[in-house]
Amino acid sequence: MNRDTSRELYDRALDVLVGGVNSSVRAAPQPYPTFVRKGDAGHVVDADGNKYVDWVMGLGPLLLGHDAPERVTSSVQRRTSEGPMYGMPTEVEVELAEFVTRHVPSVEMLRFVNSGTEATVSAVRLARGYTGRSKVVVMEGGYHGAQESTLVEGDAEHARPSSAGIPQSFAEHTIPVPFNDRAAASEVFEEHGDDIAAVLVEPVMANKGIVEPQDGYHDHLRGLTREHGSLLVFDEVITGFRVGGLACAQGKFDVTPDLTTFGKIVGGGFPVGALGGRTEVMEHLTPVGDVFQAGTFSGHPVTMAAGLQTLTYAAEKDVYDHVNALGDDLRDGLRDIVDDKGLPYSVVGTDSLFKVVFTRDGEPPENTADVGKAAVDRWNRVFRPQMQERGIMLAQNQFESQFVSDAHTQADVDATLDAYDDVL
Known part of the structure; x- marks a missing residue:
């Protein structure tokens, strides 16, 4: 996947924006963040024209997706x-x-x-x-x-x-x-x-x-x-x-x-x-x-x-029924993948929130200290980049939530689960 334009934009940004970003979490992806050109329903297109299923959704605000009614x-x-x-x-x-x-x-x-x-x-x-x-x-x-x-x-x-x-x-x-x-x-x-x-x-x-x-x-x-x-x-x-x-x-x-x-x-x-x-x-x-x-x-x-x-x-619409149903499908599918592979990871979330936390004992976290003990660097530096290479945009680090929008489809869920299955 060619990301040359994102790299060049980040290089320029480092000269004029502190850390090359306007919010610290955006600098988390290694070796440089992906610059987005536009949104499209449940997807984003980056500065190089690559298209991703987007589970960041602006870090939460985009309940209806990128294409508002x-x-x-x-x-x-x-x-x-x-x-x-x-x-x-x-x-x-x-x-x-x-x-x-x-x-x-x-x-x-x-x-x-x-x-x-x-x-x-x-x-x-x-x-x-x-x-x-x-x-x-x-x-x-x-x-x-x-x-x-x-x-x-x-x-x-x-x-x-x-x-x-x-x-x-x-x-x-x-x-x-x-x-x-x-x-x-x-x-x-x-x-x-x-x-x-x-x-x-x-x-x-x-x-x-x-x-x-x-x-x-x-x-x-x-x-x-x-x-x-x-x-x-x-x-x-x-x-x-x-x-x-x-x-x-x-x-x-x-x-x-x-x-x-x-x-x-x-x-x-x-x-x-x-x-x-x-x-x-x-x-x-x-x-x-x-x-x-x-x-x-x-x-x-x-x-x-x-x-x-x-x-x-x-x-007025069935927005919550839709996003919560997709959230259930994601969490159920992810649990099946984690169980089938015998991984000690935890699938967490509710309604339209979801995440796989790389816990080390298979126990869902009861507090933030439990999350901090997870394999954070593995998620950030190994797992997330591979998901992005497969066209799935996840949150910038292990700690941030991921969000379902009304614009997401069952096809987006299926593609995401296939990528998780492949990478994990």
């Missing part, structure tokens, strides 16, 4: 032709907010922002402002965007920043605990309960290999936060409007958080974030309350139009 594209084009943005309110942002509040159990009010990171930054600030407390509990190895309060590593007793440029004083207010460990969560509340503003958790850990919650785990967090007067914050930037359909993962697991953060699908493929929750909590944001939050591009009319039409289309 006419109602989506026409709405985006109309909004753009009327002027891209105004710095003033528009009807479409109200309509999208009304849609979200109708379908997501926890959301009574919304504030649109511009990224998942901005949404989680705002959620942490709001939780601290609402409770008057400082500490935030997060899951070890979880990711909630590029923000100081959650870029931490270590454990509850030895939290430290996971990036240069963040003072240790930030980490002192963040308490990491292992996902699915009820005892660890209970212990930190016993010790710090009076100063914990919130627990921030992905309903499904989807930034490090896909780790699902054990039965009752989120109920346990819900009970602890209520008992101690803290907020439960679900980070549904990835799972929102993908896991659990229109009710999101909180609907699937029947646990209602106090706040929920969104991104990706809620903007229909355009830059977006959102923070939603109970009115009592949300009205602590300015201009009603005293927790400051604002943004020039928040509620951008083009993004709002794309998000509204994407979600309306998903509600």
